[in-house]
Amino acid sequence: MSETTTQTHGVQLTDVAATKVKSLLEQEGRDDLRLRIGVQPGGCSGLIYQLYFDERSLDGDLFRDFDGVEVVVDRMSAPYLDGATIDFADTIEKQGFTIDNPNAGSSCACGDSFS
Template sequence: MTDIATAPATTATESGADSKAHGVLLTDTAAVKVKNLLMQEGRDDLRLRVAVQPGGCSGLIYQLYFDERLLDNDATVDFDGVEVVVDKMSVPYLDGASIDFEDTIQKQGFTIDNPNAQGSCACGDSFH
């Protein structure tokens, strides 16, 4: 299991492939970044796991990490060679969410635009 980042809840601007199994979308920009990170890992058995965990100022945080495991009841969608996995508990929290990657002078990292998030904390690392 390789940690990528804890992504803040922010807005994505592109839309990627259509998702059918879990409702999470991965933009083309994010898919390219994930592929590059997977190539750096030098392994072809890893998936991008997206999860919602208790924590942070507002109650919930996003977790994005590479995982070799595929658990019972995991929902998966392939985005042009990038398999995105969401556990059963996280699916309702992430339905309709879009994952993007920003690389600007001000910010670099994955962002998640989640229509289910009712608010976030001042630091932007958690939501409710």
């Protein structure tokens, strides 16, 4: 009998963001979804963030649980996101998920992409 180990990633999810994700998942009415965070080429600075619900588990995915919220990062995105913190803002100026990423050397004026 072999024991499998789950690889983890270095992304942090704040309590506020975890609560918002739980609320959104409850609205979806599905218990097979997890929050997937990744990066892909694009935007004016070179890379853009992806943040969405996904039921898939892909080969090489890295997982981490935050009080019942499973966050998954693909192996290629993990180095770009290591140490990043996902938060949720709900103010007059801004509403939505925010990503504070120490690996982003620069970002564009719109804040949607980084390098």
